[in-house]
Amino acid sequence: MVAISELQEMYTDMVTARHYEERLQEEYLEGKQPAFDISAGPIPGELHLAAGQEAAAVGVCQHLRDDDTVTAPHRPHHVAIAKGVDLKRMTAEIFGRESGLCRGKGGHMHLFDPDVNFACSGIIAEGCPPAAGAGLAAQKRNSDSVAVAYLGEGAIDQGGFFESLNFAAVHDLPVVFVIEDNDWAISMPKERVTDVDDGSQRAAGFDMPGVRVDHDDAVAVYEAAERAVGRARDRNGPTLMEIQVHRRMGHFMGDPQTYRPEDDQTAATERDSIDRLEADLRARGVEDTTIKNLRDAAEDRVEEAIEWAKDQPEPDPETAHEDMFANPPSGVTDTDPEFDLMGGDD
Amino acid sequence: MSEQQEVVERELTMSRGMVEAIAHEMRANDEVFYMGEDVADYGGIFDSTEGLLDEFGHDRIMDVPISETAYLGAAVGAAQEGMRPIAELMFVDFFGVAMDQIYNQMAKNTYMSGGSVSVPMVLTTAVGGTYNDAAQHSQTLYGTFAHLPGMKVVVPSTAYDAKGLMHNAIRDDDPVVYMFHKRLMGIGWMPAPDGPKTPVPETDYTIPFGSADVKREGADVTIVTLGLHVHRALDAADSLAEDGIDAEVVDLRTLVPLDRETILESVRKTGTLVVVDEDYRSYGVTGEVVATVTDEALAHLDAVERVAMPDIPIPYARPLETETQPQAADIEAAVERTQ
Ligand SMILES: Cc1ncc(C[n+]2csc(CCOP(=O)(O)OP(=O)(O)O)c2C)c(N)n1
Numbered sequence: 001m002v003a004i005s006e007l008q009e010m011y012t013d014m015v016t017a018r019h020y021e022e023r024l025q026e027e028y029l030e031g032k033q034p035a036f037d038i039s040a041g042p043i044p045g046e047l048h049l050a051a052g053q054e055a056a057a058v059g060v061c062q063h064l065r066d067d068d069t070v071t072a073p074h075r076p077h078h079v080a081i082a083k084g085v086d087l088k089r090m091t092a093e094i095f096g097r098e099s100g101l102c103r104g105k106g107g108h109m110h111l112f113d114p115d116v117n118f119a120c121s122g123i124i125a126e127g128c129p130p131a132a133g134a135g136l137a138a139q140k141r142n143s144d145s146v147a148v149a150y151l152g153e154g155a156i157d158q159g160g161f162f163e164s165l166n167f168a169a170v171h172d173l174p175v176v177f178v179i180e181d182n183d184w185a186i187s188m189p190k191e192r193v194t195d196v197d198d199g200s201q202r203a204a205g206f207d208m209p210g211v212r213v214d215h216d217d218a219v220a221v222y223e224a225a226e227r228a229v230g231r232a233r234d235r236n237g238p239t240l241m242e243i244q245v246h247r248r249m250g251h252f253m254g255d256p257q258t259y260r261p262e263d264d265q266t267a268a269t270e271r272d273s274i275d276r277l278e279a280d281l282r283a284r285g286v287e288d289t290t291i292k293n294l295r296d297a298a299e300d301r302v303e304e305a306i307e308w309a310k311d312q313p314e315p316d317p318e319t320a321h322e323d324m325f326a327n328p329p330s331g332v333t334d335t336d337p338e339f340d341l342m343g344g345d346d
Numbered sequence: 347m348s349e350q351q352e353v354v355e356r357e358l359t360m361s362r363g364m365v366e367a368i369a370h371e372m373r374a375n376d377e378v379f380y381m382g383e384d385v386a387d388y389g390g391i392f393d394s395t396e397g398l399l400d401e402f403g404h405d406r407i408m409d410v411p412i413s414e415t416a417y418l419g420a421a422v423g424a425a426q427e428g429m430r431p432i433a434e435l436m437f438v439d440f441f442g443v444a445m446d447q448i449y450n451q452m453a454k455n456t457y458m459s460g461g462s463v464s465v466p467m468v469l470t471t472a473v474g475g476t477y478n479d480a481a482q483h484s485q486t487l488y489g490t491f492a493h494l495p496g497m498k499v500v501v502p503s504t505a506y507d508a509k510g511l512m513h514n515a516i517r518d519d520d521p522v523v524y525m526f527h528k529r530l531m532g533i534g535w536m537p538a539p540d541g542p543k544t545p546v547p548e549t550d551y552t553i554p555f556g557s558a559d560v561k562r563e564g565a566d567v568t569i570v571t572l573g574l575h576v577h578r579a580l581d582a583a584d585s586l587a588e589d590g591i592d593a594e595v596v597d598l599r600t601l602v603p604l605d606r607e608t609i610l611e612s613v614r615k616t617g618t619l620v621v622v623d624e625d626y627r628s629y630g631v632t633g634e635v636v637a638t639v640t641d642e643a644l645a646h647l648d649a650v651e652r653v654a655m656p657d658i659p660i661p662y663a664r665p666l667e668t669e670t671q672p673q674a675a676d677i678e679a680a681v682e683r684t685q
Contacts, residue, residue, distance in 0.1 A: 035534075035537075036534070036535045037535060037536065037537055038477045038535050038536050039476065039477035039478060039536070044477065044478035044664055045477060045478035045479045045480060045662065046479055046483070093662075096478070096662055096663030096664055096665075096666075097663070100663075102662075104661065104662060104663030104665075104666055105480075105481075105659075105661040105662055105663070105666065106480065106481075106662055107478065107479075107480040107662030107663075109480065109482065109483075110480055110481065110482065110662070121482070122480075122482040122483060123439075123440060123442070123443065123482055124412050124440075124443070125412075126443070154411075154412050155412060157411035157412050157413045157416075158412055158413060158414075158443065159413070159415050159443065160443065185383075185412060186383065186384045186388065186391070187384045187386075187387050187388035187409075188383065188384060188409050192409055193409070193410070193411035193412070194411060254535050258387075259387040259388055314663060314664070314665050315663050315665055315666055316665075317665045317666060317668070317669035318669070319666070320656075320658065320661050320666040320669045320670050321656065321658065324657075324658050
């Protein structure tokens with residue numbers, strides 16, 4: 001049975017992630033009124049929020065250590081929070097600030113926190129090969145760390161996913177592939193793009209275990225992930241997991257969702273994995289005041305991170321030209337703003 | 347817009363111009379169909395297929411799995427069977443996951459087959475930055491596609507051009523990469539500048555590939571550019587005019603084939619060349635245009651400048667993206683340096 005302390009940690013992360021997404025939504029939409037303009041407001045660019053997907057993040061990451069690697073896709077915040085990414089610096093990155101995780105260069109789809117071995121990418125399924133690579137490094141170095149690649153159910157039709165499954169399987173790599181099935185890939189429902197309802201069945205073709213967790217129950221995810229992560233840590237090879245989650249919001253902020261039946265949208269908000277875990281905590285005898293304290297602390301932490309981030313300065317434009325190489329080539333290069341092909345100004 | 351002979355009242359956004367040509371060709375030819383991610387019920391993330399599902403249904407406006415290698419390669423195969431597929435790569439930045447089908451099949455099969463096979467398909471794709479979508483969603487990659495032989499490369503900057511170039515693209519017997527700039531489409535949530543919305547005739551018409559368009563005539567300096575930066579160059583030209591500098595703005599419209607003659611003619615007249623590109627500076631469009639002029643008209647060339655993205659991935663934060671992307675003020679400054 002899961003220890004109560006672990007349940008409380010997962011609950012805290014879930015509440016943090018949910019509150020984070022709801023607050024980012026508010027911040028994002030501010031300055032995009034009355035007419036929505038993607039480039040306006042305090043958070044520019046695209047924003048993919050993960051409200052409704054928290055169980056998949058916490059149930060797996062609860063088993064991970066800082067030295068385990070996680071790669072996430074374009075919808076990364078809940079996973080980042082569960083993995084222990086620095087919340088303040090992540091928020092500053094999303095607000096495009098100098099003290100952000102990536103000095104304002106990456107943005108919300110390209111967050112890197114090497115302190116906890118977290119990275120994400122906006123190209124579909126492209127976190128799978130690097131996760132396999134992290135597993136390969138662990139194997140070669142004889143360490144017992146593992147790697148987890150997160151991806152959406154829409155991403156499992158991408159070549160990079162299949163190639164990574166095979167690569168990880170044939171080399172017995174300590175990797176767990178986690179599919180978050182929220183039923184939608186932007187406007188495309190799962191049944192329009194695949195004939196296989198259960199994505200974890202893809203594992204069979206690579207002779208690795210595949211498990212599906214049919215409801216976004218954090219405890220069920222925790223238990224399934226315990227076996228998958230344990231298998232990887234014990235050097236018994238990779239596992240493919242699929243977890244049913246729910247997309248409570250649009251694909252990206254500003255998505256009109258006109259393609260989505262209304263009852264599907266309501267169904268996604270009716271089932272709430274946070275309420276479910278809260279009920280579990282109560283059933284295990286956790287007091288209401290304890291739950292309230294956990295919730296308040298989580299929300300305070302989010303508010304603090306957002307406030308801190310907004311106070312940070314924007315990056316100096318000149319810094320755009322830095323960080324291109326770990327070993328910058330000597331002499332003037334074309335990444336230099338002063339570089340002039342014609343041999344100097346005038 | 348020199349080619350608009352008839353007076354047309356009706357103005358369209360660039361996306362409407364593009365979609366109108368696609369609809370026209372689909373009505374005229376059952377072999378034309380469109381596939382891509384979110385092109386059916388959504389109507390294309392950037393409105394590239396808005397409204398087409400209602401008229402043509404899911405059979406001809408096909409949503410596809412997120413499997414670019416499979417569906418772009420399938421478009422190549424269907425084209426080789428003689429159909430005329432249009433396949434959309436949602437953002438050009440995603441080309442990496444499917445480049446083999448694009449480059450080693452689509453682009454090469456005609457030549458490798460000694461001309462016995464042709465690939466009459468259109469690859470549509472959204473390009474460009476200006477809205478802080480960062481390194482994996484903001485590139486134009488004009489130079490990459492133009493550099494690799496075997497693809498015709500089209501970059502419209504107005505609704506009129508978008509429609510005429512799309513008609514030509516679908517009727518062309520070769521693979522055409524049709525790169526539309528997100529900021530020009532006239533999407534509700536990404537306001538376009540004023541320029542791309544133009545009068546567009548209701549009838550079909552084609553704009554031949556390899557015909558650059560002089561969007562503004564001028565005597566003092568030639569600004570060669572494409573896509574979004576046609577409009578930034580026109581803005582720059584307006585303010586340069588206030589300082590008494592008369593700039594000519596040449597819109598390339600297609601990179602392959604490249605209308606070298608129009609560039610040369612303009613530079614022979616002005617003696618000064620400024621090339622503006624939203625793609626990376628090195629090994630790209632700006633270098634090619636400058637080399638064209640130095641090869642053929644060096645004696646006429648008094649000064650030359652390039653304005654392009656530096657050779658770095660496109661950063662996210664607003665001040666960083668603005669710093670790297672050529673602005674109208676950067677174009678003005680470059681022109682002033684040549685005077
Ligand atoms: C190679 C590639 N193709 C297409 C896209 C555009 N795109 C971004 S998110 C997305 C849908 C992803 O759906 P899913 O994997 O189910 O994740 P979800 O968005 O539902 O979390 C698509 C098509 C991309 N980023 N990369």
